[in-house]
Amino acid sequence: MSANVNTSLPLEYQTEQSRMNILGFWIFLGAEIVLFATLFGVYGVLYERYAGGPTHQDIIMMREVMIQTILLLTSSFTCGLAIFEMRRNNLKGLITWLIITLLLGVGFLFMEVNEFLHYIHEGATMQTSAFLSSFFVLLGTHGLHVTVGIGWAILIIIQLLQRGLTPVTARKTFIIGLYWHFLDVVWIFIFTFVYLKGMVA
């Protein structure tokens, strides 16, 4: 692993192993795009099959959705700032921004769970219609990714506290950063093609 060390590069790119890990993660993200594409495809086919149940306009709470969107957008920004601080070799700044990112992520998740509970309370469950089945599967898969991301980032923060900034912890931090930004990219499309589209139709 110590072979091919290039200290002129940022810490997370310095070893051959790290460069391969980062490239590998980009390939994983390519597969994630396809995973979400299948769910968007299902949703795009079924989004008007209300089966006599509630429609978009009946249930969607646009104000809450806007707040969720801003929380996630801001968390993507603070995650970017965390990596920025990492490149300046500022461990304290890195951990601080990571924790802020996590808090925003938890806020998003809390609001999303509340939103789902509200829908279920209104009688809009996964079993109600094809629209709602595809809706909950798409949104739920994204929410699950956010949940996994929060758990993962907590583990990374613990490692950073224990080991400080090394080529290995820097690479791990960089990769969770990519993952977190990717979740925001997916959300942009959910916001546009599920929520906004639903309110227009």
Added chain:
Amino acid sequence: MDKKMKRYPIGHVVGFLSSLLLTFVAAGIALRTSLSFHTIMLLIGGLALVQAALQLFMFMHVNEGEDRKTQVINIAYGLIVAVIIVAGSIWVMSFGHHH
């Protein structure tokens, strides 16, 4: 790749503010105008693509590192497959059964 130690994350701030602006413009077009459904979808779909590109280039730096070419081609291919899956599914399921 930027090796200088910049004091202020100007790229991130610009990316964040543009993202917010794009989000509000899209919401405004969808919720506050009375354009046709087709026009609105075209506009907000375009804005979503711009915002996704913003995240990919300004936050994720997809075009940096020694493997930048592989990364960009891989993500571009993922997006092509995504478009085929989504557009293909909707096309087949909406119009396929007429024939």
